[in-house]
Structures are given as C-alpha cells and as structure tokens.
Amino acid sequence: xxxxxxxxxxxxxxxxxxxxxxxxxxxxxxxxxxxxxxxxxxxxxxxxxxxxxxxxxxxxxxxxxxxxxxxxxxxxxxxxxxxxxxxxxxxxxxxxxxxxxxxxxxxxxxxxxxxxxxxxxxxxxxxxxx
Numbered sequence: 449x450x451x452x453x454x455x456x457x458x459x460x461x462x463x464x465x466x467x468x469x470x471x472x473x474x475x476x477x478x479x480x481x482x483x484x485x486x487x488x489x490x491x492x493x494x495x496x497x498x499x500x501x502x503x504x505x506x507x508x509x510x511x512x513x514x515x516x517x518x519x520x521x522x523x524x525x526x527x528x529x530x531x532x533x534x535x536x537x538x539x540x541x542x543x544x545x546x547x548x549x550x551x552x553x554x555x556x557x558x559x560x561x562x563x564x565x566x567x568x569x570x571x572x573x574x575x576x577x578x
Contacts, residue, residue, distance in 0.1 A: 451518060451574040453485015471501035481512070487574060489516015495529070504536040511545075519578065523551025527560060544576070553578070 465473040495510035510529035526548035549556035558576030
C-alpha cells in the first residue's frame with residue numbers, strides 16, 4: 449500500500465556541536481513534524497548531523513517517533529533515517545524500525561521517501577504493509 453501527503457516541520461532545536469575538528473562538526477538537532485494526507489499525526493525527530501567544510505557534503509542519522517492514523521488505524525511507530533549528501537548527490541533511506549508499531553499499527557513495515565519542492569515544502573510517499 450502507498451500513503452502520500454505533506455508534512456510541516458517546527459521547533460528546530462539545534463545544539464552547539466559536541467565535537468569539532470579540522471572543519472568537521474558533529475551536532476544534535478531535535479524537531480517536530482505534523483503529517484497531513486493519508487498519514488495524519490505528529491512526530492518528534494532526534495537527529496545527529498555531520499557537517500563538513502564542503503557545503504553539499506554532509507550526513508545525518510535520526511530516529512523519529514510518529515503518533516497518528518494510517519489507513520484508519522491509530523497507533524505509533526518509529527522511523528530510522530540515514531541520509532548522505534556527497535557534493536550534491538543525495539541519498540536518503542527512511543525505514544520503519546521492525547516491531548516498533550503499536551496499537552492499530554502493530555506489525556507495520558515500510559519505507560518512506562521524503563521530497564522537498566523548490567519552494568521548500570515537504571511531502572512524503574510511504575510504501576508500507578500492515
């Protein structure tokens with residue numbers, strides 16, 4: 449099954465880098481999201497970023513707990529993010545953490561694509577199974 453929609457981000461809370469050396473910084477960021485469309489709900493994201501002196505070369509890993517409704521079923525689940533920017537070439541994998549689904553979303557599995565439009569708006573395509 450596929451769910452599609454948009455999401456808004458809020459409450460970006462970057463922390464000062466916890467490690468710096470030779471132009472590379474490691475930092476922690478938290479933020480919130482609100483999902484609209486086939487998935488409705490909110491989430492909290494905890495992200496660790498690696499920033500390099502090359503503007504388009506960076507990476508992040510994150511855990512995101514989503515609480516909401518999908519396909520008429522309410523519950524929560526956790527998404528794991530793995531993203532790399534290599535001099536402008538981007539790769540991103542966002543996967544449901546196995547057995548993290550609760551309530552009506554117990555047993556949820558899937559992968560989510562995050563899309564950023566030129567105007568900065570965010571959308572998702574979530575391929576999943578219950």
